[in-house]
Amino acid sequence: MDTYEKFVQDLDRYLRLDLTGYKRPQMERRINTLMRNLGMRDYDHFVESMRKDKAIFERFLDYMTINVSEFFRNPTQWDVLENKIVPELIKKTPNLKVWSAGCSTGEEPYTLSMLLQERFPAGRHSILATDFDEHVLAKAKAGLYAKKNTGGIPAPYYKKYFDESADGVQAKDSLKKIITFRHQNLLRDRFPDNFDLILCRNVVIYFTEEIKRVLYTNFFKALRPGGVLFTGSTEQIMGAAEIGFHSVAVFFYGKPDK
Numbered sequence: 001m002d003t004y005e006k007f008v009q010d011l012d013r014y015l016r017l018d019l020t021g022y023k024r025p026q027m028e029r030r031i032n033t034l035m036r037n038l039g040m041r042d043y044d045h046f047v048e049s050m051r052k053d054k055a056i057f058e059r060f061l062d063y064m065t066i067n068v069s070e071f072f073r074n075p076t077q078w079d080v081l082e083n084k085i086v087p088e089l090i091k092k093t094p095n096l097k098v099w100s101a102g103c104s105t106g107e108e109p110y111t112l113s114m115l116l117q118e119r120f121p122a123g124r125h126s127i128l129a130t131d132f133d134e135h136v137l138a139k140a141k142a143g144l145y146a147k148k149n150t151g152g153i154p155a156p157y158y159k160k161y162f163d164e165s166a167d168g169v170q171a172k173d174s175l176k177k178i179i180t181f182r183h184q185n186l187l188r189d190r191f192p193d194n195f196d197l198i199l200c201r202n203v204v205i206y207f208t209e210e211i212k213r214v215l216y217t218n219f220f221k222a223l224r225p226g227g228v229l230f231t232g233s234t235e236q237i238m239g240a241a242e243i244g245f246h247s248v249a250v251f252f253y254g255k256p257d258k
């Protein structure tokens with residue numbers, strides 16, 4: 001085992017961050033630059049510092065852009081979801097079962113909750129929101145955001161679904177009630193199934209092509225016939241047709257009806 005492999009193992013063991021399956025050259029380059037900037041001597045010193053000081057660990061996660069999220073991230077695609085994809089899905093199933101895979105601090109499932117409750121209020125929708133990082137999941141469940149990070153939320157939704165307090169901006173229970181937050185590692189754990197819609201956006205950026213292929217095949221299986229996978233704005237699926245997907249719109253992949 002070389003020093004990088006040991007670093008990855010230590011991250012998993014001590015900080016519950018699993019970087020296996022990530023493209024090594026990109027990760028290594030970024031990690032080494034950050035270590036230089038922070039004055040870390042070597043990987044062991046870095047792991048030790050992150051274990052002692054949560055702020056350094058947070059800095060690491062932010063720098064790797066591993067946890068960055070936004071409400072209504074890439075609004076044009078949310079328009080397509082709202083005006084084209086969901087109306088089609090609703091025709092087949094009035095109560096949508098949705099999975100936000102790699103939900104980070106919760107902006108994505110809360111965005112979905114607003115959209116479904118506001119625009120498609122007749123259905124009894126449910127959202128499963130998963131991530132493998134317990135730190136971000138705790139933040140997602142809490143639903144407390146800095147005001148500067150809530151700019152993407154349309155004013156009427158903001159007013160209806162959030163409370164302002166001295167601590168920040170708090171998602172209301174009415175927004176949380178259709179969401180279940182759960183720990184799930186996309187590279188290790190069983191996939192839940194029977195979804196009408198799956199979002200996996202900005203999660204696979206550092207994954208190897210081989211891992212992506214396995215992942216997209218698993219998402220295909222996790223969809224109901226007629227279901228749709230929504231990917232991030234730079235994530236086109238290579239060999240989508242071979243997996244069985246057809247394109248419904250840019251960054252939206254459909255599973256054929258039965």
Ligand SMILES: C[S@@+](CC[C@H](N)C(=O)[O-])C[C@H]1O[C@@H](n2cnc3c(N)ncnc32)[C@H](O)[C@@H]1O
Pocket residue numbers: 065066067068069070073101102103104105107108130131132133136184185186187200201202203232
């Ligand atoms: C950049 S955030 C994306 C958040 C949100 N989907 C969005 O687009 O704004 C990537 C998230 O994927 C999660 N993630 C990365 N690898 C994962 C894995 N193997 N299993 C589950 N979640 C993973 C990270 O913990 C992080 O919270």
